[in-house]
Amino acid sequence: MGSAVTDAHGHGQAQAIGHGHDEHGPAKGVRRWLYATNHKDIGTMYLVFSCLMFFIGGSMALVIRSELFTPGLQFVAPNVFNQMTTMHALVMVFGAVMPAFVGLANWMIPMMIGAPDMALPRMNNWSFWILPVAFSILLSTLFMPGGAPAGGWTMYPPLVLQTGDAFPFLIFSVHLMGLSSIMGAINVIVTIINMRTAEMSLLKMPMFVWTWLITAYLLIAVMPVLAGAVTMLLTDQFFGTSFFLAAGGGDPVMFQHIFWFFGHPEVYIMILPAFGVVSEIIPTFARKPLFGHDSMVYAASSIAFLSFIVWAHHMFTVGMPLTGQLFFMFATMLIAVPTGVKVFNWTATMWKGAMTFETPMLFSLAFLFLFTIGGFSGLMLAVVSSDIQYHDSYFVVAHFHYVLVPGSIFGIMAAVYYWLPKWTGHMYNERLGQVHFWLSAIFVNVTFFPMHFLGLAGMPRRIPDYSTQFTDFNSIASIGAIGFGISQFLFIYIVVQCVRKQGAKASAAVWENPKGLEWTVPSPAPYHTFNEPPHVTAGAAFS
């Protein structure tokens, strides 16, 4: 693959290394991280932060699963249980999954499009450093009078207005998360549109870049709407407005409409970058180009468009006109079409490919199977008449955990294994990686598959106690959750081992003949990958 590096481009790299000694090199000590403007440093901080949040959110999930191991109240009071479900969701959505994808975007997008860095490096730093502030504020609510928010991450009024001292802290931490996301998304869009090497036309862009471009657009479009919604909650609580008060002419259901106008695109914000990751990995290990690259772009764009007109399928039981229910049902089902295009394209990519099954590929294949299960249960939930039965049951919990854990999280893990040698210059321990994969893949199903049965049998979500006929499946799910949680320490061990350069040296290409500009630079990649726009040779091009 080194042959794809042209002379002009090699020249650029020599300068990048030479620059290491002047102001563009890494600063010493803590200032390197506090004042960081380098996309790789900031990407690393995002990933480490996300990992920390993954374990904090994960321990909350284990409190939930421990309580539900047997019927009756064992470990925590119901109010604490509700705080755990609420905080688990907020931490995982805004603290673990989204920052992990922004971290991957930071690391990979400049490398994949031939840029030296993100377009707005200082704003990039601020996007990151807002997150520790936001989550310090959010997590501090656990220790406040009245406890942490306990009304669910969706913050529905009037329930959320019963939150104690935590309430304004919740609202403002959401504002800060939004601010961080919006700035991060602006940076991604500007980087992709403006910093791309001239030889890479839009349709030649790698799928990870494409899906992130679409994700960033969704972020800028909906995070401000969430900010508006929580601002209305704040003014209803403290300044006497009546947005969600029927007596004043408002409507609590209006909050749900505004929230889910944000919330549904948010679902795609958390999955589209994972689609991009899988679209990078499957071609590499099937040793075939991605099947239908352009149709993948159009499918992702269609999913993004449709995500704006399906929000009320989260609210089929709260009351809305029949025409509304029918519209949102059909629009939701329509999403199965572009999603199906993607699933079939990934499958077709592997058709007659010379496949090998390294850890990133294993995670991608698990993604393909298990995300599709989550997609199908989503279709079941889209049917208004049956959703009235499924709504707020463990079936919903099973559905969205199938798209989020073996979907988004597996996508993130696949990406980390795939690009870690490029980041560190060393291979990770492949055998341990595969052990980690099998433990994760088995335990994730042990955890979430029984929840389908629980939901169909009528067990409601967000309840700390249940009737005894649900015991067996709940115990199985709890055992799976504890197993999944413990398995993730192996992931940390593998990554730390690789970062400490204990594996074999990685070549520039790392894998066998992978496509993309990131594989044309040495491993580890230079501090500023490109100083001048590189040439996109046939070997690195996509379309």
Added chain:
Amino acid sequence: MAHAANHYYVPHHSHWPVVGSVGLLLLMVGVSTWLNGADPGFWVMLSGFGVLVCMLFGWFGNVISESIDGKFNQQVDMSFRMGMFWFIFSEVMFFSAFFGALFYARNMSVPWLGGSSNNFFTNLLLWTGFENTWPTNGPGDVGGDFIKMEPFGLPLINTAILLSSSVTLTIAHHALQTGHRGFVKLFLATTFILGFIFVFLQAQEYVHAYHEMNLKLTSGIYGSTFFMLTGFHGMHVTIGAIMLTIIWLRVMKGHFAPNSHFAFEATAWYWHFVDVVWLALYVFVYWM
């Protein structure tokens, strides 16, 4: 060498983002504790705001001096432009949440409370006698009787003021491009003075509404949407007018060239955005 035409420009480290984060921490913790009834929170909030203002001065100051030193190439200029465009787009979406609330109230929640669609019994049993009208403070008569804000009079004058300010700003922009710096100073000053007059008149309108019309933020859904929409707009006009003032001071210092004045243009885009939001407000909040 680092600034050759096809060479990438990468800015050096900056401590301002972290200062900004500290400012946000103080601001958010301060306002939250204050809202929870702890008075010292107010001072923490104020200090956070102060830190943020310092951060803005310092950060923009850095960028301005780098720009004057000729460090930025066309690609950096384009990054700034796109960044500003998408920032304004995010602002549009923020306002659309509140416009969405207004449209929902007028087309859904208030008619439903009045018994339309399949809500006959809701109206009969819960909100007997409530009729679907606009403006309304809801079936609970929240905040007591009030008088509706009429579109003609002060709001119409404000519309004229804001539209004229957009015209004077465009004249200033053309003058800058053709090198007539005297006109730039004059018309830019006119623009931000018109902006501040708008804010002043808006404040007068609020005082009038509170004291003589009993129209308050607490006047049900009409008061909520009226004051939140016009309030956030007024806040944006204030910010825009401050931005214009700073641009004017920079013109006085001799900044900006006829073919290179991104900060001027970004501020102008922001001002036109604020203008367009006002037109939507005037039509949907005051008039219809």
